[in-house]
Amino acid sequence: MTWDETDSAASDRLVAALADGEDRAVEAALRPKDLAEFVGQERVREQLDLVLKAARQRGGTADHVLLSGAPGLGKTTLSMIIAAEMGAPIRITSGPAIQHAGDLAAILSSLAEGEVLFLDEIHRMSRPAEEMLYMAMEDFRVDVVVGKGPGATAIPLELPPFTLVGATTRAGLLPPPLRDRFGFTGHMEFYAPAELERVLHRSARLLDVPLDAEGAAEIAGRSRGTPRIANRLLRRVRDFAQVKADGVVTREVAAAALDVYEVDGRGLDRLDRAVLDALLRLFGGGPVGLSTLAVAVGEERETVEEVAEPFLVREGLLARTPRGRIATPAAWAHLGLAPPQGTGAPGQQGLFGP
Numbered sequence: 001m002t003w004d005e006t007d008s009a010a011s012d013r014l015v016a017a018l019a020d021g022e023d024r025a026v027e028a029a030l031r032p033k034d035l036a037e038f039v040g041q042e043r044v045r046e047q048l049d050l051v052l053k054a055a056r057q058r059g060g061t062a063d064h065v066l067l068s069g070a071p072g073l074g075k076t077t078l079s080m081i082i083a084a085e086m087g088a089p090i091r092i093t094s095g096p097a098i099q100h101a102g103d104l105a106a107i108l109s110s111l112a113e114g115e116v117l118f119l120d121e122i123h124r125m126s127r128p129a130e131e132m133l134y135m136a137m138e139d140f141r142v143d144v145v146v147g148k149g150p151g152a153t154a155i156p157l158e159l160p161p162f163t164l165v166g167a168t169t170r171a172g173l174l175p176p177p178l179r180d181r182f183g184f185t186g187h188m189e190f191y192a193p194a195e196l197e198r199v200l201h202r203s204a205r206l207l208d209v210p211l212d213a214e215g216a217a218e219i220a221g222r223s224r225g226t227p228r229i230a231n232r233l234l235r236r237v238r239d240f241a242q243v244k245a246d247g248v249v250t251r252e253v254a255a256a257a258l259d260v261y262e263v264d265g266r267g268l269d270r271l272d273r274a275v276l277d278a279l280l281r282l283f284g285g286g287p288v289g290l291s292t293l294a295v296a297v298g299e300e301r302e303t304v305e306e307v308a309e310p311f312l313v314r315e316g317l318l319a320r321t322p323r324g325r326i327a328t329p330a331a332w333a334h335l336g337l338a339p340p341q342g343t344g345a346p347g348q349q350g351l352f353g354p
């Protein structure tokens with residue numbers, strides 16, 4: 001099971017990073033339309049701005065762009081911005097949608113000059129399609145194979161210059177020859193709270209939700225560094241503000257709403273807290289094996305490992321060690337528990353300083 005699949009299995013979570021049905025319905029409306037409107041990612045934005053400006057000055061087509069980063073950080077949004085900034089049309093497809101090289105040939109041969117081809121989940125393309133893509137990216141040419149067996153012939157087909165924008169949540173899975181053919185790679189980072197506050201104010205304006213500065217800060221702190229999650233939490237808080245308060249999203253309203261949805265002050269949900277709680281209360285902070293921990297929480301091993309742990313590790317609450325999972329001092333503090341006397345649980349001595 002891949003990380004993407006487990007995350008989608010758990011995508012009913014309010015803090016899931018992958019898009020759910022409601023997200024897809026509203027995201028188009030919330031997408032920034034140009035680079036200036038795109039919040040954060042300063043480095044990627046600045047570099048991309050140069051790439052696009054230079055291409056425009058030359059009157060040519062922009063280099064191929066690879067965007068990598070966790071779900072919900074703005075890869076699709078940025079691909080559309082690239083097309084808009086170039087004044088070019090965009091064609092959208094994805095790795096899993098391209099089963100055969102012929103599917104890709106059909107798309108490539110119908111591109112207009114300068115068109116942006118957005119290839120989402122590019123790491124999930126089939127091998128033959130990938131090989132066809134190498135040549136298309138480099139030489140703007142494909143070989144279309146006609147016929148079968150010994151009589152088969154390859155007919156070269158010239159393509160108009162186009163810009164490939166590839167997106168991937170797992171850049172490490174891309175074969176190097178593919179990665180090397182991108183002129184520019186932008187790695188998207190998780191967003192700082194102040195950036196998420198800007199995303200939230202912008203979305204609130206578009207959705208006509210009265211949101212004050214402290215309300216935005218409260219939601220931002222619970223959004224796991226991810227604009228998609230911030231926008232989703234904003235919608236739930238809006239419901240609460242409308243039904244239980246006077247419609248205005250203040251710090252109190254946001255906190256009360258997200259407490260109802262069991263998303264805590266740091267963005268942990270019920271599953272995340274259950275894992276930490278078991279680790280601390282039942283196993284004294286560890287080390288404990290993954291399987292044992294999963295049984296204690298009543299979840300599958302994979303769910304704990306792929307769904308809950310990545311964020312806990314990122315937050316510095318849990319560490320994976322060869323001897324098992326251990327809680328950090330921050331985990332004890334977060335659940336309001338006192339660590340065992342001394343330097344921590346057996347086996348943890350010296351791991352976190354004196």
Ligand SMILES: Nc1ncnc2c1ncn2[C@@H]1O[C@H](COP(=O)(O)OP(=O)(O)OP(=O)(O)O)[C@@H](O)[C@H]1O
Nearest residue numbers: 027030031038039071072073074075076077227228
């Ligand atoms: N920098 C940003 N500024 C404002 N809003 C953003 C930004 N990045 C993302 N968003 C918002 O977050 C939502 C999710 O972004 P997007 O769909 O581009 O993510 P993604 O990286 O393509 O995710 P996935 O990996 O699941 O395809 C969009 O609705 C968009 O409005």
Ligand SMILES: [Mg+2]
Nearest residue numbers: 075076077120
């Ligand atoms: Mg996307």
